[in-house]
Amino acid sequence: xxxxxxxxxxxxxxxxxxxxxxxxxxxxxxxxxxxxxxxxxxxxxxxxxxxxxxxxxxxxxxxxxxxxxxxxxxxxxxxxxxxxxxxxxxxxxxxxxxxxxxxxxxxxxxxxxxxxxxxxxxxxxxxxxxxxxxxxxxxxxxxxxxxxxxxxxxxxxxxxxxxxxxxxxxxxxxxxxxxxxxxxxxxxxxxxxxxxxxxx
Amino acid sequence: xxxxxxxxxxxxxxxxxxxxxxxxxxxxxxxxxxxxxxxxxxxxxxxxxxxxxxxxxxxxxxxxxxxxxxxxxxxxxxxxxxxxxxxxxxxxxxxxxxxxxxxxxxxxxxxxxxxxxxxxxxxxxxxxxxxxxxxxxxxxxxxxxxxxxxxxxxxxxxxxxxxxxxxxxxxxxxxxxxxxxxxxxxxxxxxxxxxxxxxx
Numbered sequence: 001x002x003x004x005x006x007x008x009x010x011x012x013x014x015x016x017x018x019x020x021x022x023x024x025x026x027x028x029x030x031x032x033x034x035x036x037x038x039x040x041x042x043x044x045x046x047x048x049x050x051x052x053x054x055x056x057x058x059x060x061x062x063x064x065x066x067x068x069x070x071x072x073x074x075x076x077x078x079x080x081x082x083x084x085x086x087x088x089x090x091x092x093x094x095x096x097x098x099x100x101x102x103x104x105x106x107x108x109x110x111x112x113x114x115x116x117x118x119x120x121x122x123x124x125x126x127x128x129x130x131x132x133x134x135x136x137x138x139x140x141x142x143x144x145x146x147x148x149x150x151x152x153x154x155x156x157x158x159x160x161x162x163x164x165x166x167x168x169x170x171x172x173x174x175x176x177x178x179x180x181x182x183x184x185x186x187x188x189x190x191x192x193x194x195x196x197x198x199x200x
Numbered sequence: 201x202x203x204x205x206x207x208x209x210x211x212x213x214x215x216x217x218x219x220x221x222x223x224x225x226x227x228x229x230x231x232x233x234x235x236x237x238x239x240x241x242x243x244x245x246x247x248x249x250x251x252x253x254x255x256x257x258x259x260x261x262x263x264x265x266x267x268x269x270x271x272x273x274x275x276x277x278x279x280x281x282x283x284x285x286x287x288x289x290x291x292x293x294x295x296x297x298x299x300x301x302x303x304x305x306x307x308x309x310x311x312x313x314x315x316x317x318x319x320x321x322x323x324x325x326x327x328x329x330x331x332x333x334x335x336x337x338x339x340x341x342x343x344x345x346x347x348x349x350x351x352x353x354x355x356x357x358x359x360x361x362x363x364x365x366x367x368x369x370x371x372x373x374x375x376x377x378x379x380x381x382x383x384x385x386x387x388x389x390x391x392x393x394x395x396x397x398x399x400x
Contacts, residue, residue, distance in 0.1 A: 113366070113372075115366060115367065117367065164366070166313070166315060166364070166366050166372045166374070167315065167317065167374070169372075169374060170374045171371070171372070171373060171374065172313075172366045172369075172371070172372035173370075173371060174366070174367070174369060174370045174371065177397075177398070178394075178397070182393070182397070183390070183393075186386060186389055186390050186393070189386055190383070190386050190390075193382070193383075193386070194378075197377075197378070197382070198377070
């Protein structure tokens, strides 16, 4: 099975790059889909669950309810972990975020990290913001840093090596000022050639 | 002018990648050549000069001699700095190491970082070692770490951002278990496309 994991700074275009790589290579694409499966399994609201998983929110539900279903953040992350491993064993796929590069280390995925400078991330976030969102650059910067802080600390649960350390990855791509679609064919070719060399 | 800078961990194959990129793209290649020019300018022995520049050795020469020629490590690095800027303004080129990515920041070079895991770096160093060198893996690891420590602290003279921080670079390539020549065409194509987009 060929697996590509895409880790990404918020606003760097990693999600778009992951989706386009999957399309280019004819691989399955998993991102929010992972939360959908988990939400269904737990009969929980998907948006609410995603917020808990990404931001390490404390579950604001009664202790009795939480105990009945054995729900807490690490339990939810462990269940997500299981779903990621299950999905990745079914078909060639691209998995975005969720520490998949560490969770699937033994399956030798091609591990990509996508990042950009703050100005580019702010510009990208602004161009994709819902119409009713009116954040200043300062507020957007704060939001970007907050989301990445959450990703960083979630990743630390699976890996002794820091999220931002390049040695976790096969390739790290700086997308500052780059239109994502222009780099898709070349990144896809690099990943495919790496996967061929490493899965004989 | 199109400039590619290659920063690299010792033993990662960065020098080979830089040379092959220059050949592939028909660019000039500067690495040791920079020290040659500086050694000629100062009438100093090249090997000796390189050792001082890379390892931050204290100059073991008489104070009078050093004062006459205004020689000290930071002065030598400043002179090297000047040579790098001069060479980079003459023709399209690949420059390996020497903090060129920071020194030439205003010229918008395509900045590449090449790294690998310790096992790969040890294997590469062993395969290229002179016949009379018989270092154990532990000794090789110590040597690799020492050289990179020197590069790290030299880089800190030119840049507030750490040498190993990916935000210094457009692309970071992990060469663990990779035969360098297999990735040359694809890295060359990526660099060229980036340079075309960023130097209109």
